[in-house]
Amino acid sequence: MVRRVPESQYTSIQQAERDRVEAEKEQFKEPLLSLAAHIKTAWQAAYTAKITNIQEILLQCARQRNGEYDPVALAKLSQEGDTDPVYMLLTSIKCRAAESWLRGVELPPGDKPWSLDHTPLPELPPELKEKIAAQVEAELTQFMAQNGFDALTPEMVAERLKAVEKEVAKRENQHAREDADKLEIHINDQLTEGGYYQALNAFLSDVVTYPAGFFKGPNVRKKKQIVWQKGENGESIPGVDDKFVRSYYAPSPFDCFPSPGARSVQDGYFIERIKLRRTDLEECMGVPGFSTQAINAVLQLYGTGGLTEWITVDQERADIEGRPNEQDDVDRPIDCLEYWGSAQGKKLLEWGMPKEQIKNANRNYFICAWLIGQWVVMARINPHPLGKRPYFSTSYERINGTIWGKSVPMLMRDCQKICNAVARAMVRNLGIASGPQVEVSTDRVTPGEDIESQYPWKVWKTKDSMGTGRPAIHFYQPSPLTDILMRVFEYFFKQASEQTGIPQYIYGAENPNMGGGAGSTLGGLSMLMNAATKTMQDVVFQIDGDVISPSIREHWTHVMLFDKDVKKKGDINVVARASEHLIIAEQLQLRLTETLRETNNPTDLAIMGLAGRGELLRQAIKKLKMATEDIVPDRSALESKQQMLEQAQQPQTPQPSDQAPGGGRPGEMMRVNR
Numbered sequence: 001m002v003r004r005v006p007e008s009q010y011t012s013i014q015q016a017e018r019d020r021v022e023a024e025k026e027q028f029k030e031p032l033l034s035l036a037a038h039i040k041t042a043w044q045a046a047y048t049a050k051i052t053n054i055q056e057i058l059l060q061c062a063r064q065r066n067g068e069y070d071p072v073a074l075a076k077l078s079q080e081g082d083t084d085p086v087y088m089l090l091t092s093i094k095c096r097a098a099e100s101w102l103r104g105v106e107l108p109p110g111d112k113p114w115s116l117d118h119t120p121l122p123e124l125p126p127e128l129k130e131k132i133a134a135q136v137e138a139e140l141t142q143f144m145a146q147n148g149f150d151a152l153t154p155e156m157v158a159e160r161l162k163a164v165e166k167e168v169a170k171r172e173n174q175h176a177r178e179d180a181d182k183l184e185i186h187i188n189d190q191l192t193e194g195g196y197y198q199a200l201n202a203f204l205s206d207v208v209t210y211p212a213g214f215f216k217g218p219n220v221r222k223k224k225q226i227v228w229q230k231g232e233n234g235e236s237i238p239g240v241d242d243k244f245v246r247s248y249y250a251p252s253p254f255d256c257f258p259s260p261g262a263r264s265v266q267d268g269y270f271i272e273r274i275k276l277r278r279t280d281l282e283e284c285m286g287v288p289g290f291s292t293q294a295i296n297a298v299l300q301l302y303g304t305g306g307l308t309e310w311i312t313v314d315q316e317r318a319d320i321e322g323r324p325n326e327q328d329d330v331d332r333p334i335d336c337l338e339y340w341g342s343a344q345g346k347k348l349l350e351w352g353m354p355k356e357q358i359k360n361a362n363r364n365y366f367i368c369a370w371l372i373g374q375w376v377v378m379a380r381i382n383p384h385p386l387g388k389r390p391y392f393s394t395s396y397e398r399i400n401g402t403i404w405g406k407s408v409p410m411l412m413r414d415c416q417k418i419c420n421a422v423a424r425a426m427v428r429n430l431g432i433a434s435g436p437q438v439e440v441s442t443d444r445v446t447p448g449e450d451i452e453s454q455y456p457w458k459v460w461k462t463k464d465s466m467g468t469g470r471p472a473i474h475f476y477q478p479s480p481l482t483d484i485l486m487r488v489f490e491y492f493f494k495q496a497s498e499q500t501g502i503p504q505y506i507y508g509a510e511n512p513n514m515g516g517g518a519g520s521t522l523g524g525l526s527m528l529m530n531a532a533t534k535t536m537q538d539v540v541f542q543i544d545g546d547v548i549s550p551s552i553r554e555h556w557t558h559v560m561l562f563d564k565d566v567k568k569k570g571d572i573n574v575v576a577r578a579s580e581h582l583i584i585a586e587q588l589q590l591r592l593t594e595t596l597r598e599t600n601n602p603t604d605l606a607i608m609g610l611a612g613r614g615e616l617l618r619q620a621i622k623k624l625k626m627a628t629e630d631i632v633p634d635r636s637a638l639e640s641k642q643q644m645l646e647q648a649q650q651p652q653t654p655q656p657s658d659q660a661p662g663g664g665r666p667g668e669m670m671r672v673n674r
Contacts, residue, residue: 032351032376035369039271042259042339050257053404057211066092090415098208099208102207102540113577116184116574117573118177118179119572128172190559193245196551199215206250207543209409212404215393219246222242224243226238226240246555248551254317265392266389271339271340272391273335278299302334339370340391342366343365345359366384367379385557392551393546393547416496426481426485426486430480436475438454438474438475446461460472501535502536543578544576549575553574614638
């Protein structure tokens with residue numbers, strides 16, 4: 001039988017084949033062949049280093065958290081007759097407790113683990129100082145014209161200038177704070193749209209489970225979204241539009257391959273194995289740096305059968321992660337190696353980079369490239385001004401000088417093994433001690449007697465003892481050893497708490513007296529909880545310093561470089577609030593309430609004024625997740641109200657003759673236009 005296709009489809013097939021041939025000609029040119037060979041060489045080195053030292057540890061951690069024995073240990077137990085050995089899920093308990101605690105701190109409901117703070121001005125800019133000096137000079141000139149030259153002293157000039165500069169600096173800092181707040185809202189909207197907090201949630205799980213967790217972003221990706229447009233009759237109708245967003249995700253530690261000697265994700269080169277669907281590649285067409293020809297060729301060659309950069313643990317990893325039939329997928333993904341590294345400008349020119357991007361052939365440049373099979377579908381200069389990669393990483397217990405640290409399963413692996421062995425021994429002992437052991441003298445049992453079955457009131461038919469006087473049947477009841485075994489189990493379970501820094505009472509264990517009796521009272525238990533969080537706070541400090549602060553700063557840098565609808569501000573500090581604020585949020589709320597109550601008196605109100613009191617109320621209302629602008633007026637409105645109250649309280653007396661024009665004295669504060 002001969003398959004017949006329409007002429008239009010036949011023409012499309014011929015065009016696709018011509019495009020593939022043209023793409024192959026371009027791909028097989030020396031520059032791209034050299035780049036592909038370079039990435040392949042780096043991949044082989046990173047892959048070999050990882051399977052030698054880290055890959056089996058990743059599998060062990062995943063199995064241990066799932067409650068599965070390693071294949072070698074399971075085979076040994078099967079040889080001993082234990083075909084279905086018990087596994088105590090202690091590691092799973094500890095990992096869930098650590099995740100829950102970290103998630104409550106780093107992802108608090110209705111709050112975020114970061115904020116932007118403006119950098120206080122150490123001194124005013126020269127142009128603003130000149131403006132202040134000019135206005136003060138004009139004011140003092142009028143004062144001297146009215147009161148005479150001798151009425152003005154150098155001390156009065158210095159005092160007036162200092163007072164005005166202080167007032168202007170205060171106003172400038174207030175404006176900077178408002179600008180930082182607006183920028184914070186803008187960035188938080190982008191983070192929410194780009195999946196930042198979902199990625200952070202997945203990252204926390206990886207940090208607890210594996211030797212290292214990885215976080216990636218911002219990645220500029222084209223994303224389809226629903227837009228509402230007006231139809232012919234004026235009604236709103238849905239449509240689909242493409243939008244570039246800054247996205248985030250947590251790469252699996254199984255897919256991250258640092259260079260063999262890397263001390264951090266920014267050291268050496270870094271390769272991530274990413275899985276792409278056809279739609280992912282189609283969305284990359286037309287994006288700067290991507291080759292549409294190469295993408296079309298990849299889709300034609302691998303679009304239906306997929307392409308896998310196989311490594312030895314792929315199937316075992318799929319089994320552990322609950323995808324045992326992954327290879328049966330009819331829409332198989334395409335594996336891509338995303339390479340981040342540096343290269344000499346001379347080599348980049350040989351690879352075909354534009355000369356306008358490579359200004360110095362002897363200088364090192366940071367690049368990013370995608371390799372699919374033999375096809376380089378993307379190669380471009382790293383757009384970051386400092387050449388940084390969009391990767392961040394840390395560990396539950398960090399080890400200096402290496403990316404890979406220690407996780408909760410690694411810290412308690414020995415205790416988990418011992419507790420499993422004790423549990424197996426306990427099960428066997430209880431099984432043996434559940435009934436009597438019977439000794440039967442078979443030569444004295446009547447032929448045909450069933451000696452295997454036992455039941456109440458059974459009659460054992462036996463022969464004469466021939467003068468020995470000994471019974472033909474003896475019963476022995478083995479003693480259970482559960483008390484001894486249970487004490488061993490509890491000891492090593494406590495050791496697991498010590499080794500991981502996650503004690504039982506931190507996740508609501510029923511016996512809080514684990515702390516030597518201190519947990520028997522509410523105050524003692526609170527002290528134990530605070531002491532227990534010290535270890536977890538170290539983990540939070542590492543996450544804040546290695547992931548949250550730098551990732552937010554990189555997002556802010558990206559906004560400053562490429563967003564045209566925001567005010568460019570270079571004096572911004574990123575504050576990781578989890579380690580300093582969210583851990584003690586409840587105590588801060590209590591102290592804020594006490595401060596509001598204690599300062600509600602005439603003396604303190606006279607010192608702080610309406611503006612200061614308004615700031616306290618504003619912070620208290622923020623904690624209640626309410627809109628402060630609907631309840632507390634802004635600072636300028638409160639200052640105006642304060643001035644009106646002060647003027648109303650002043651007695652109506654004639655103005656003194658030494659008053660400066662405009663109603664201000666030389667020693668008084670004046671408002672200078674910004």
